Amino acid sequence: MAASKPAIPKGTRDFGPDDMVKRNYIFETIKKVFRNYGFLSIETPAMENLDTLLGKYGDEGDKLLFRVLNSGDFLSKSDTKVLSEKNSAALSSQICDRGLKYDLTVPFARFVVQHRNDIQFPFKRYQIQPVWRADRPQKGRYREFYQCDVDVIGSNSLLNEAELLSIIDKVFEQLSIKVLIKINNRKVLAGIAEVTGSGDQLTDLTVAIDKLDKIGMEKVKEELLSKGFSQKTIEKVEPILIFEGSFEEKLNFLKKYLSTSAIGLNGIEEIMKVGEYSSKMKIKSEIELDLSLARGLNYYTGAIIEVKALETEIGSICGGGRYDDLTGIFGLPDVSGVGVSFGADRIFDVLQELNRFPEGENARAKLMFVNFGEVEANYILGIIGNIRDAGINAELYPDSAKMKKQMTYADANKIPYVALIGEEEMKNELITLKDMKTGEQVSATLDAIIKKLS
Amino acid sequence: MAASKPAIPKGTRDFGPDDMVKRNYIFETIKKVFRNYGFLSIETPAMENLDTLLGKYGDEGDKLLFRVLNSGDFLSKSDTKVLSEKNSAALSSQICDRGLKYDLTVPFARFVVQHRNDIQFPFKRYQIQPVWRADRPQKGRYREFYQCDVDVIGSNSLLNEAELLSIIDKVFEQLSIKVLIKINNRKVLAGIAEVTGSGDQLTDLTVAIDKLDKIGMEKVKEELLSKGFSQKTIEKVEPILIFEGSFEEKLNFLKKYLSTSAIGLNGIEEIMKVGEYSSKMKIKSEIELDLSLARGLNYYTGAIIEVKALETEIGSICGGGRYDDLTGIFGLPDVSGVGVSFGADRIFDVLQELNRFPEGENARAKLMFVNFGEVEANYILGIIGNIRDAGINAELYPDSAKMKKQMTYADANKIPYVALIGEEEMKNELITLKDMKTGEQVSATLDAIIKKLS
Numbered sequence: 001m002a003a004s005k006p007a008i009p010k011g012t013r014d015f016g017p018d019d020m021v022k023r024n025y026i027f028e029t030i031k032k033v034f035r036n037y038g039f040l041s042i043e044t045p046a047m048e049n050l051d052t053l054l055g056k057y058g059d060e061g062d063k064l065l066f067r068v069l070n071s072g073d074f075l076s077k078s079d080t081k082v083l084s085e086k087n088s089a090a091l092s093s094q095i096c097d098r099g100l101k102y103d104l105t106v107p108f109a110r111f112v113v114q115h116r117n118d119i120q121f122p123f124k125r126y127q128i129q130p131v132w133r134a135d136r137p138q139k140g141r142y143r144e145f146y147q148c149d150v151d152v153i154g155s156n157s158l159l160n161e162a163e164l165l166s167i168i169d170k171v172f173e174q175l176s177i178k179v180l181i182k183i184n185n186r187k188v189l190a191g192i193a194e195v196t197g198s199g200d201q202l203t204d205l206t207v208a209i210d211k212l213d214k215i216g217m218e219k220v221k222e223e224l225l226s227k228g229f230s231q232k233t234i235e236k237v238e239p240i241l242i243f244e245g246s247f248e249e250k251l252n253f254l255k256k257y258l259s260t261s262a263i264g265l266n267g268i269e270e271i272m273k274v275g276e277y278s279s280k281m282k283i284k285s286e287i288e289l290d291l292s293l294a295r296g297l298n299y300y301t302g303a304i305i306e307v308k309a310l311e312t313e314i315g316s317i318c319g320g321g322r323y324d325d326l327t328g329i330f331g332l333p334d335v336s337g338v339g340v341s342f343g344a345d346r347i348f349d350v351l352q353e354l355n356r357f358p359e360g361e362n363a364r365a366k367l368m369f370v371n372f373g374e375v376e377a378n379y380i381l382g383i384i385g386n387i388r389d390a391g392i393n394a395e396l397y398p399d400s401a402k403m404k405k406q407m408t409y410a411d412a413n414k415i416p417y418v419a420l421i422g423e424e425e426m427k428n429e430l431i432t433l434k435d436m437k438t439g440e441q442v443s444a445t446l447d448a449i450i451k452k453l454s
Numbered sequence: 455m456a457a458s459k460p461a462i463p464k465g466t467r468d469f470g471p472d473d474m475v476k477r478n479y480i481f482e483t484i485k486k487v488f489r490n491y492g493f494l495s496i497e498t499p500a501m502e503n504l505d506t507l508l509g510k511y512g513d514e515g516d517k518l519l520f521r522v523l524n525s526g527d528f529l530s531k532s533d534t535k536v537l538s539e540k541n542s543a544a545l546s547s548q549i550c551d552r553g554l555k556y557d558l559t560v561p562f563a564r565f566v567v568q569h570r571n572d573i574q575f576p577f578k579r580y581q582i583q584p585v586w587r588a589d590r591p592q593k594g595r596y597r598e599f600y601q602c603d604v605d606v607i608g609s610n611s612l613l614n615e616a617e618l619l620s621i622i623d624k625v626f627e628q629l630s631i632k633v634l635i636k637i638n639n640r641k642v643l644a645g646i647a648e649v650t651g652s653g654d655q656l657t658d659l660t661v662a663i664d665k666l667d668k669i670g671m672e673k674v675k676e677e678l679l680s681k682g683f684s685q686k687t688i689e690k691v692e693p694i695l696i697f698e699g700s701f702e703e704k705l706n707f708l709k710k711y712l713s714t715s716a717i718g719l720n721g722i723e724e725i726m727k728v729g730e731y732s733s734k735m736k737i738k739s740e741i742e743l744d745l746s747l748a749r750g751l752n753y754y755t756g757a758i759i760e761v762k763a764l765e766t767e768i769g770s771i772c773g774g775g776r777y778d779d780l781t782g783i784f785g786l787p788d789v790s791g792v793g794v795s796f797g798a799d800r801i802f803d804v805l806q807e808l809n810r811f812p813e814g815e816n817a818r819a820k821l822m823f824v825n826f827g828e829v830e831a832n833y834i835l836g837i838i839g840n841i842r843d844a845g846i847n848a849e850l851y852p853d854s855a856k857m858k859k860q861m862t863y864a865d866a867n868k869i870p871y872v873a874l875i876g877e878e879e880m881k882n883e884l885i886t887l888k889d890m891k892t893g894e895q896v897s898a899t900l901d902a903i904i905k906k907l908s
Contacts (some may be wrong), residue, residue, distance in 0.1 A: 006784045012500075016572065016573075036845075038867075041471060042470055044462070047466060069521040070727075073516075086529040086756060100500070100522070119470075120862070132500070276832075276834070282838075364494065366847075382736075395491060398606065408574070413494070
């Protein structure tokens, strides 16, 4: 067979040992916090039936689904006309029944409905798995990437929103990333539309103001005009967008502004309640009320949450909100949920940029025995088990290669200590331990070495 | 939209919280041992280019690959004749460039070749990821399942074989599964073929004797006859297959039997060396020399390893061996490797059958606060952080639902302790703690509760 030139599909990645140590650090930190708050893990298959996925992400989303070809003679039942016309779109639905999951949310909804009789509600689940999108690859956007979702489903209580804010606070504290947590509420947005007389154009309104951060006030106004909003409406909206003040001040301003909108006032109440719970929980990160925050408005029905890293220019690293009818599409209506998703790739970039990854000692060998030959290797086999059993990751270089080669291996693999055992050491039952950073060498007994490295 | 009936593709599985706790226990145990022996983690994408996968698993394997449809107008460049003939096989290679990975071995070989300039050899890697096969689903056989592979590549040393046996021993000791480790060596099989004058039929010979366990001696003989082996050859082979004895006795018998075969004697030497290393490492599991063990002979070139659970009828739960030219198919010849793969699904079944799963406390909430209402919930929010910060997984039931409902939740989620805080408790700064197993209740301070549950 001719040797094929090895490569991987565009937009996908290999993760070598160094990346894996860092990625696992992120995932393990997040998981530990999720568990600490009583969330349970689930996993769903990579493939879902296409009828589970189609129609859930809009037309654009449907196009980004990776479809899996049916096995065997997949063309046997396909339409001859579709084939002769080379109608790709029509054929794809005849030859593919399955696709790769596009996110964790729709499979989770499917999971909840399918297993509703086995689930104890409220259901607090987390899920950390890869998802796939046939998007055009670009810097920071991949065709395979992990999502880390945490949701509570089957409870209307605003305590859940506060718990999620506390989880966010804790995760980023443990990762040593300073963040700003922005919150908003869909009901407040609905109230603004109501009092400005644009209730029927809620989507257009929020899509426009969601861009405030990026394009500025003048452009937002232009967009609103182009969408048919009257000058009068725009003048009514502007004060809200330019109002600056503390969390309290914003709320007081809003209360007056939305005094004629029942849904708006309800949104304010929700924000206040979540704020109150959050302060009880001693959340350390700053929480900002950002009225321009919308994040896929058609999806969220209450709280909207987004997290920004304060020390870098990288955008949102976590986000989510409350949704009221996720499972309705699968025939189980009136189940409210709230959740957030952590962006592992962006968190990776932030930690990399700020140089805040720890050394990752537990994931690497801490000690390497140099291999001087058969006799020494046999001797080492008799003691290396004691070191490993003490929880110290250790290895014996498998070949009696040149010293330089063995040292290069230890260096490249970031192994902090190297043990040398020659004739002298065996005779005296000692181990010579070299600190790879300082170059310092000491001779000590096995027990002393174990104690030192534990 | 009409509600679709939720289901997942045939042969795939959802893993709910109970399964996940158990699966994570298996994966975490295995990972910890791998790291303890100095192995590093890598991950490769779910999708590989089809030219990486095709031709590596035989014709049958090629048919079992899940192919991913190209995006966009995938038919535009397809052959009109192929379409009009409805030639599925020919079309699939025109409309699919990628497939889901079938195992971890071929992607690993591709990884090694692609990143050979960044890798420090010997490369000790482990990889725990799902793979996909369009196999007919049946009990214990899935279309998506995890493989846990551990390999050393770029070292000929037999120390690696011994390390892998030690890893196997340690993994199953920690999982509380008693195992028998069977070993063999491809060179010994080649030697047997040589001395029996059937060297050109090595594959047929070993395929037949590999079945000894399952079909018995008479059927093996029948198969050999049908494959054209002479009665004389079969008579020469039989003594080896029926010989019973200790590891030593078998080796001594073999030494005589293979005395005229250089490759056979080399195989014996390798087995002896690995045995010697293993006894130095104090491996506790029994190691048996099984001359009928072949496991995909065309692949392995030296050691062959297989592990059986002793207390159940479930077959092999781990297996592997040495291969000498894995990376050759991608243009990097002469890189020897040795590795084993742990069968997570079968290990799961063994632990389930023997009822040896631990309770999985760290992955669940240990304490649930009952929610009696707004005042109590607010009080609890002020103290639950102290409990969580002490590393105790804890939650507050989010709604002030009926006591029975809250208790059912704690029960269903296997939460061992429930905390009750009412008016009285708040006044006295006490927490009433209920042990869900014994029903026992005690009142204590926050500090005392933390101490008790830590």
